[in-house]
Amino acid sequence: MTPEELSAFIRASLSESIVDGTISLSEDDVPTEIKVERPRSREHGDWSTNIAMQLAKKAGTNPRAFASILVEKLENSSDIAKTDIAGPGFINITLNVAAAGELARSILDAGTEYGRNTAGRGETVNLEFVSANPTGPIHVGGARWAAVGDSLARILEATGVNVVREYYFNDHGAQIDRFSKSLLARAKGQEAPEDGYGGQYIADIANEVMGAHPEVNISELSDTEAQEFFRENGVNLMFAEIKKELDDFRVHFDVFFHEDTLHKSGAVSQAIETLRSKGVIFEQDGATWVRTTDFGDDKDRVIIKSDGDAAYFAGDIAYYLDKRNRGADHVILMLGADHHGYIGRIYAMTRAFGDTAGKGENHEILIGQLVNLVRDGEPVRMSKRAGTIVVLGDLVDAAGVDAARYSLVRAAMDTTLEIDLGLISSRTNENPVYYVQYAHARTKSVDRNAAEHGVTRDVFDPSLLDSEADGELLATLAKYPEIVSQAAQLREPHRVARYVEDLASAYHAWYGKSRVTPRADEKVTATHQARLWLNDAAGQVLANGLGLLGVSAPDKM
The missing domain is CATH 3.30.1360.70 (Arginyl tRNA synthetase N-terminal domain)
Known part of the structure; x- marks a missing residue:
């Protein structure tokens, strides 16, 4: 049952x-x-x-x-x-023992559907995460959001929610100017501007842009023309590289949204007029403001500056309205620790539109904390490619995709995370991802061994799963659907990671006390068969849980 x-x-x-x-x-x-x-x-x-x-x-x-x-x-x-x-x-x-043991049959009948539910059916959630500026590789903090965000999307989908994964490119504004100036400087053999971007990747992109356009001689262009040339081509190359990094990390987006389109399409003006119709827009000191203090903010916010340019907050307003107009019932925005001060103004803007803001409401903001990498007890602070920061590619090169994703998602996102590169790349039980993956591989090894000894699942008597070890493993397997529901409701993917570790522990303990194959002087019994069902049920749930984290479940280690 x-x-x-x-x-x-x-x-x-x-x-x-x-x-x-x-x-x-x-x-x-x-x-x-x-x-x-x-x-x-x-x-x-x-x-x-x-x-x-x-x-x-x-x-x-x-x-x-x-x-x-x-x-x-x-x-x-x-x-x-x-x-x-x-x-x-x-x-x-x-x-009774038979009813408890029936869980093994239920799990195997359900297969990959075990643990999933339909609680969120009919809801569309727009989940925006990572959203790094297209001015450099994804840093390790962004990598955490990639792993956590994608896992959260998978978990929400496991509860029936229609999830739209979205990446927002900040390709409008001063940071793009600094990026294009940095590329131009490197192409000329000069150092990057004082407020520009450094690292080997800038030189690589500048060289790639020039190599793709041999017909262009930048010395014949004005600084403005040359900068625009690198803006157009350099940003596209950086954009393509970020996409590839994410794809290689098993993170795929449904929508790549460009900030620049909000300004070119008139969406910013439309959003302002929508708020104006609600009576929350006012003019003061030559600027246009939104009265966010009426909705819980600590001060009112400028959206059109006195020089006529749109403030950054204007883009936030237009972007939220655009998401809602595209059919999102709930908008979840995942931001880094340095964005904590944005919550008040963003939630106030949401309420100004007549929506609700907060956990589980129309607009929900999740704030994550930093990631620190160590190796041999010493902090890792530099990237060979990016210079002053450690990037996603460094972490994957050191540990692989599985270990990197699992390590980034197994701690609560609102806590600072320290990752020991030596530990997560080791093949020992002290490495959590290895410990869990090994448990799954062990279930498959038991399968192969059982087949060699003639133990099959042709017959199943659940009442024979009556040992204490059987009961403990069944009890752990039964918790999985509740864990999935909690992880979705609380927006906490780490609950799934901690659960599969508990399940791996229960399985390894069961394996040490239970025999699926007969000894040399024994015949195959119904008990052996019943335990094969339980073994396979454990393997299925381990695979299901790892799948929600975007981590592979290997058959062999």
Whole structure:
């Protein structure tokens, strides 16, 4: 019996009690899904629910009395071995061995769908992440957002959400001017401007631009013409390189949105007029302002400066409205630690449009923290290519895509992350990604060994999964759907990473105590077959969890 099946049975038992009059409620009072959780101690049973405490007051009784009525119904199920009412009204439920073991069949029947749900069906979420300026390679902080953002997208999709992955290119403004000037300087053999960009990649792009356009002699161009030449061609090359870096990192976007289009298309003017119609635009000191203080901001914001140029905030306004007009029910924006001060003004702008802002609302901002790399206990601060920063390519070169992605996503995004390059590139159990991938590879090795010994899944008697180790592994497997739901609701992909580590630990412990293949003097038994089902179920869930993190599940290590 899966947690979902138990939840449905509890709800059916409540409905039966309502119909026969033993519980005074209406069907509308009963939640669509009854939450069941693992008790902290296995001694208290396989599952626990607090539904009696939720509904007792509405039913005009106390939680323990409510629970005693419900328990009578639950104990009619042959799948439930016993129930217990604990504390103020918790109902602890112990399944019989066969019902618990049936989970292995349910997992293998569901395959890659195990753990997925439809809670978010009908919702469209625009998830914007990374969005590095097209002026250089993706730094290691951006790499964290690439791993976390893509994992969050996969997890949201596992709950039925339609996710639009979006990358915003800041290709309008001063940083592009500095980038093109830096390319021009390198092409002339000069040092980069004081406020420009350094690193070998600038020289590489400048040389590539010149190589692709042998007909152009920059010495014959004015500085303005030469700078525009490098703006057009250099930005495109940098853009293409960033895309390739992300593709190689298994991060793929549905939309690459260019900031410049907001200004060229008139979207900025349209957004301002939309706010003007809502009465929140005013003129002062020759500039155009939006009254964001009416919506929780600490001060009003300029959107058109006194010189007639659009302020950066004007682009933010137009971009949000554009996303909503494209059909996004929810907009999730992932930003780095240095953007914490933007939250107030962005949420105020959202409310000015008449939308809601905050966790789970129309506009939601997630702030991440920095990444520090160390090797042999010493900080790694320099890139061979980028000069002053460590970039995504450096991390992948040192550890590979799997280890890099897993290491970047396994910690809560709002905490500073330290990654030991020596550890994550090692093939030891101290390396978390190796530990989990090895567990999956071990399930496949058991499969191959079982086939050689004639152990198949032709027969399955779940009642034979009766050892303590079997029970512990089944209990861990049963938690996976809840973990996926929590990770989606809380926007915390690291929960999936920590779960697969727990599952790997439970599997390795089970493997050390359980035999799937017979000894030399034994024949194949139904117990061997039942444990093969459990082995394969563990492998399936490990693969499913790693898949949500964009990490491979190898058959061999």
